Amino acid sequence: MTFMAMITCLPHMLLLANPDEWLVRLKQTIVHWLPGPWQFVISSLITIAVLIAVFGALFAVATLIERKGLGRIQNRPGPNRVGPYGVLQPMADAVKMLIKEDVVPRAADRVVHFLAPLVLVAPVMLAFSVIPYGQGLVPINLDAGVLFFFAVGAASELAVFMAGWSGHNKYSLLGAMRAIAQMISYEIPLVLSTVTVVMMVGSLSLVQIVAAQGGYWWGVIPRWNIFAPWGLAGFVVFMIAAIAESNRSPFDLPEGESEIIAGFLTEYSGFKYAVFFMGEYFGMFAISGLAITLFLGGWHAPLPYLGWVPSFLWFFGKLFIFLFVFIWLRGTLPRLRMDQLMNYAWKCLLPLALINIGVAVIWRFTAGWPGPLRWLVCALLIVLAFVWLEKTWMKSRELKPRTYHYAS
Amino acid sequence: MLGEGIIKGMVETARNFFGSYHDPARFVTIQYPEQRVPLKENNRNFPFLVFDGADTEKGLRCVACKICEKECPPQCIYIVPERDAHGKLQKHPKIFDIDISTCMSCQICVEVCPFDAIKMDQEFELSTGDRFSNLLLHKQDLAKPNDYYHKIHPTEATLVDAQLAKERQLAAQRKAGAGAAPASPPKHAPEKLVPVG
Amino acid sequence: MQAAFFIIAALIVIGGLAAMLVRKLVHAVLWLMVTLASLAALFLLLGAQFVGFAQILVYVGAVAILIVFAILLTRNSEWAKAGRLASPSWLVGVGIAGLATGCLIASILASSIPPGVPVPPAASVADIGQKLMTEYVLPLEAVGLLLTAAMIGAVIIAMPEDKRG
The missing domain is CATH 1.20.5 (Single alpha-helices involved in coiled-coils or other helix-helix interfaces)
Incomplete structure (x- = not known):
């Protein structure tokens, strides 16, 4: 194809093709002009640049929405001074963060202190690379996408430890210990609730998991996993664990400022703090993206006749809903106590996730039953499990004289 | 039920969120520099000096008796009385400084002043770039007309004016009947002003 | 491909050596993490996705944190003790290291893969x-x-x- 031919057929390709495809085709067209050996490199770089730009912009928007939303929840307007309605506030925040002095404590381990923010952000950026954002819009289609996601997510615990330890500050270290304990504890229900989806779809590939959720029941209800009883329970468990994984309120006690100043962020300032902040938001986006992919049908439209809307818009629309829910929860719930946090993970979420796997198995082997009956039986099993858990949970919360096992 | 409280709380915050867009009772913020709440009459922060008439210097009620300077707990008042050519003390301050970086707004100077010369101000926008010289208020900064006092504390100012008028009347009577027996008590007991709020 | 292999191999060796030689225990753990993560990268380079991801998930995610917790909770890791780097029982260490190396070399020599031919991931x-x-x-x-x-x-x-x- 000559250069002129490329130019003439470009609008044709852009207009006639599916809106999702033209993004891909645009990239292919750009890459096509390049000499052979560079094609792979430039193609990867374009993908990386788009990812960073999109999520960087989303980060800025998210901080603004969060501050405005929290303000409205607390009956105040939120930031409204920079630009019209305060929309330029993220820029002001960024400038402020960038020009702040970067304080490193004298006793700190400078190298580890410097590396920790990078170790936090890099894996999260990697996690973005396996999420399918739209039809054909997946940076890397890995066979073991789910496994990859959790594998890179595990590195963030190391980053938190590095941040907490390098400052040589007791609050940093305490915060890091709390954060790691919390992340490890909540990773188990997170993975166990993911297992149900993997079992039902029979694949670890996120693209296939999304593809398996296409289509509609009776032409109306989308075949998303959340509309099955095991999917709903799994989604709830997954989201609670996801909030804890991303250290968001009400599970933000690694940064509980009333107790340990700012946790593992205590010794960070300026740009490094901003990078940590960004890493946390990126983690929130990544895990929301995974939840959308696993349970909410990824980029599929909620109604059949809305299929003409570009699929990535559905993905990002769902992501924004998740963002709002995160902010809403943060504006509502007070912070948990450390023992409540651990009890909740191990005694409530973990049994529920295990029972949910059992229910998923029952769902799988009752495929021949009439739909509503199958749904009711499985839902009943989950409700029974929930009621039983509630009984034991509430009983253990009854007030009684405190006993000290180790101090008496 | 487990989780019931969470749902209740979320409903409440959602009502706050949406209510803040249409319900003024849920959106009470005043955009301060542009909008202002009128100050309450009893609002007060730092002292100022009252002067009568039009001349800032001559009208000052202060007689440089230094009672407030002595009573001031953080010792933020500094007074030097005026002296004439012979070195005789005049009933007028030469220097009257208040360091508002130290002043704790206790109003003791106002309570002890026998001449109702020092009163509490409502001015609060006193932030400055120079915390040394710009927070040390001098006589010319502090002197404010009686009309201003009437404007910020009308009830209290009316009471004070009535009190002063009565005293002046008594003094005139005393001067008129100078040879006769001292009729009225000469000392001035500052009556407790009960501001109406 | 070759350049990538040599970079990763160098990282593994440097990480392993540093993990043995640095004084601070926490630094040793972090260097060990470099080794383990590079090992995962090596698996990925060889096309073994599952093993590579499992390596990161298990070693970087779990084992590292376990070691870190063990160090932080059991002893004062802040200050390295002055003293000799080698322990008195170094003879045993040398023996075990020699044994392990011997086993590895023996198994490599005895393996049936013809040397020099790259095996496609199966x-x-x-x-x-x-x-x-x-x-x-x-x-x-x-x-x-x-x-x-x-x-x-x-x-x-x-x-x-x-x-x-």
């Missing part, structure tokens, strides 16, 4: 899944049962002990 994640679910289902179930039992046991240990009084 086992995809799906293949591994198939194998685990058919041929190796019994060991998998046994391991799964063991781990679930361990997890439930941990929860039971953590439950409030009402009967103790």
Whole structure:
């Protein structure tokens, strides 16, 4: 194809093709002009640049929405001074963060202190690379996408430890210990609730998991996993664990400022703090993206006749809903106590996730039953499990004289 | 039920969120520099000096008796009385400084002043770039007309004016009947002003 | 490909050496993490996705944190003690290291892969899944049962002990 031919057929390709495809085709067209050996490199770089730009912009928007939303929840307007309605506030925040002095404590381990923010952000950026954002819009289609996601997510615990330890500050270290304990504890229900989806779809590939959720029941209800009883329970468990994984309120006690100043962020300032902040938001986006992919049908439209809307818009629309829910929860719930946090993970979420796997198995082997009956039986099993858990949970919360096992 | 409280709380915050867009009772913020709440009459922060008439210097009620300077707990008042050519003390301050970086707004100077010369101000926008010289208020900064006092504390100012008028009347009577027996008590007991709020 | 291999191999060797030689225990753990992560990268370079991801998930995610917690909770790791780097029992160490190296060299020499010919990756994640679910289902179930039992046991240990009084 000559250069002129490329130019003439470009609008044709852009207009006639599916809106999702033209993004891909645009990239292919750009890459096509390049000499052979560079094609792979430039193609990867374009993908990386788009990812960073999109999520960087989303980060800025998210901080603004969060501050405005929290303000409205607390009956105040939120930031409204920079630009019209305060929309330029993220820029002001960024400038402020960038020009702040970067304080490193004298006793700190400078190298580890410097590396920790990078170790936090890099894996999260990697996690973005396996999420399918739209039809054909997946940076890397890995066979073991789910496994990859959790594998890179595990590195963030190391980053938190590095941040907490390098400052040589007791609050940093305490915060890091709390954060790691919390992340490890909540990773188990997170993975166990993911297992149900993997079992039902029979694949670890996120693209296939999304593809398996296409289509509609009776032409109306989308075949998303959340509309099955095991999917709903799994989604709830997954989201609670996801909030804890991303250290968001009400599970933000690694940064509980009333107790340990700012946790593992205590010794960070300026740009490094901003990078940590960004890493946390990126983690929130990544895990929301995974939840959308696993349970909410990824980029599929909620109604059949809305299929003409570009699929990535559905993905990002769902992501924004998740963002709002995160902010809403943060504006509502007070912070948990450390023992409540651990009890909740191990005694409530973990049994529920295990029972949910059992229910998923029952769902799988009752495929021949009439739909509503199958749904009711499985839902009943989950409700029974929930009621039983509630009984034991509430009983253990009854007030009684405190006993000290180790101090008496 | 487990989780019931969470749902209740979320409903409440959602009502706050949406209510803040249409319900003024849920959106009470005043955009301060542009909008202002009128100050309450009893609002007060730092002292100022009252002067009568039009001349800032001559009208000052202060007689440089230094009672407030002595009573001031953080010792933020500094007074030097005026002296004439012979070195005789005049009933007028030469220097009257208040360091508002130290002043704790206790109003003791106002309570002890026998001449109702020092009163509490409502001015609060006193932030400055120079915390040394710009927070040390001098006589010319502090002197404010009686009309201003009437404007910020009308009830209290009316009471004070009535009190002063009565005293002046008594003094005139005393001067008129100078040879006769001292009729009225000469000392001035500052009556407790009960501001109406 | 070759350049990538040499970079990763250098990282593994440097990480391993540094893990042995640095004084601060926490630094040693971090260097060990460099080694383990580079090892995962090596697996990925060889096309073994599943092993590579599992390596990161298990070693970087779990084992590293376990070591870190063990160090932080058991001893004062802040200050390295002055003294000789080698321990008095270095003879035993040398013996074990020699034995391990010998075993590795022996197994490499005895392996049936013809040297010099790159082997294309054969086992995809799906293949591994198939194998685990058919041929190796019994060991998998046994391991799964063991781990679930361990997890439930941990929860039971953590439950409030009402009967103790």
